[in-house]
Amino acid sequence: MNLPLSSQIINLLAAMLLLLSFAMLTQRRILSLINLFALQGLTLTLSTLVVAWSTGQHHLYYSAALTFVLKVLILPSVLHRLIRKLSAKWDVETLINIPTTMLVGIALVILAFNVALPISQLAGTITKSTLGIALACVLLAFLTMITRSKAVPQVIGFLAMENGLVFAATSATYGMPMVVEFGIALDVMVGMVILGVFIFQIRERFDSLDIRHLEQLKEE
């Protein structure tokens, strides 16, 4: 294998993203989960920067800056404040059966690589080999969301999924047009504000942040 240095760095960062996704999948403490999310955002920023530098795509610098501000600075600090206010900082979640979840996760990664293979072969970008990892990150974040029973970890899973999508955009196409990226960032911000308000409402009504209380509406 004789890859240019930039490709090697991108592949390394992609592997780190995947590792962080697995770490988030099995992390029980909410505080650590937020830190992992911030770390994932930082890795994403770095990989976008490397792609921007090695390909000379200037708009990717803006995209990296947007990711850094939103995913590393604003959202983690909002989440930290949120759990401080909720005094949920030291909450430990009982996750069911971590080994099984890990195995399902590994199956998802294999699936993602198989799905992405034909597209990677067609893509002309230097980052094409990482598309499988990007899809795997999206699916693992999805798994994180559905295995959690508390509101805040579900939200973090949702945001991690967004990270995976941004990574997919850089690896398949060197990023979406700028106007679309700004639109996506705006939606994430607004969504986060709404969810924050919601989390307080849910705690007020149910006296708990356990989503298992939200199972009254179903078919008889």
Next chain:
Amino acid sequence: MNWQIYLVLGTPLLGSILAALWGHKSWAAGLNIAISIGTFIAAAALTAHIISEGPVVTADEQFFVDSLNVFLVALTAFVSMTTSLFSRPYMRIEHAHGKLSDNRLRLFHSMYQLFVFTMLLVLLTNNLGILWVALEAATLTTVLLVSLYRTPASLEAAWKYFILCGVGIAQALFGTILLYSASEKVLGSGGSALLWTHLETVAGSLEPTVMSLAFVFLLVGYGTKVGLVPLHNWLPDAHAEGPTPVSAVLSGLLLNVALYALLRCKVLVDGALRAPFASQLMMGFGLLSVVVAAFFLSRQKDVKRMFAYSSVEHMGLITFAFGMGGPIANFAGLLHMTVHSLTKSAIFFAVGHAAQKAGTQIMDDIRGLMKVSPTVGWGLMLGSIAILGLPPFGVFASEFLILTTAMRLQPWATPFLLVALGVAFAAVFSKVQPMVFGETNARRLPHPPALVPVFAHLAIVLTLGFYIPPYLVDWYREAAKLIG
């Protein structure tokens, strides 16, 4: 320059700001109506312009209007106008019953206008990326509308709605990224590679493998918003727990708009693949939705939940029709979109007042509406008859066209469709009949209900059953051709 487009988008956007400032005042409902009428007039002007001048691409190619989307723009503006007429007395009564504070009322008016704006943006934009952003924004505004009462059940419904549609729409974003990666090779990177007008001209040279995978993600993503089985779980909860005007616009408009997004993508995939891949997927999901929803209808106890399942059924039928494709099936699909949207919103208007009169949404406890309020009773009865596809209403015409085309093109599907429609008829009719006739338990309301919108919608649906004006036929034909 096309001032009509700016007016169509600008009126509700400005309206949402005005409503955010003064939405709690006693005249706010009037303001809401005035803005909605303004939007409708602008949409009518735009429609007239498109009919006489043909398709328009404007504002640096960011907006694109042809006969397919202008028809949905007109429908959206019309139903949002009648819903604003209905919501005035409805929300007043909810306010008088102490279910809403002034601040919530302000939130309602502001978010209602913003929701209309995002839907019109989805319809008018030429950029598939912006289309995604606007549809996600529409989800966010409706999450706030569904949770308006802040009851435990409505919070649960809104949370479920947000998480499920958020996950779904994330899949659609992945599909859009794949689509961009395919088009970028043909059109070059930069803004133009996501513009629909450019994509359509080069659809034949887009990479088929990437496009078929992209369509799977787009179908799952936008299909969640259309309410296709098995992605429909959010829909009955959101309809049942939100305020009734919101149920009416969710069923009548948002589902159509999501289906429109899917249709635009289908045209590109069909062009790239030259194989009925997208069509088969849409027929499969559509048929499954029709059958599953029909069997769920009879198990419902909540009236708004039941009609939400009926929306799943009808959206499935429309998706099936577009899946079959061809001029007749597409014509029938567009006609069914129109009549379903009008009839279902009329039903929700009637159901809203019926539930207020009975003080509950449980069907077993709503009895004898005809005795206290013949208009509400007849509105609900006629609406149900119309939605079940009895002649002479317009739903009969479109369902008849879909069924006869299915017999010709996809004979295997016909028995499933017939059984599902029969089951749906038995379920809904047997539940609505005792609600309307018999002894009553209803109470008087502090404000007179708004019934003009109900009968206006039903009158249009009835007319469309007898006679479709020639210009409307041309219009549908033109739009049907665009879908392929």
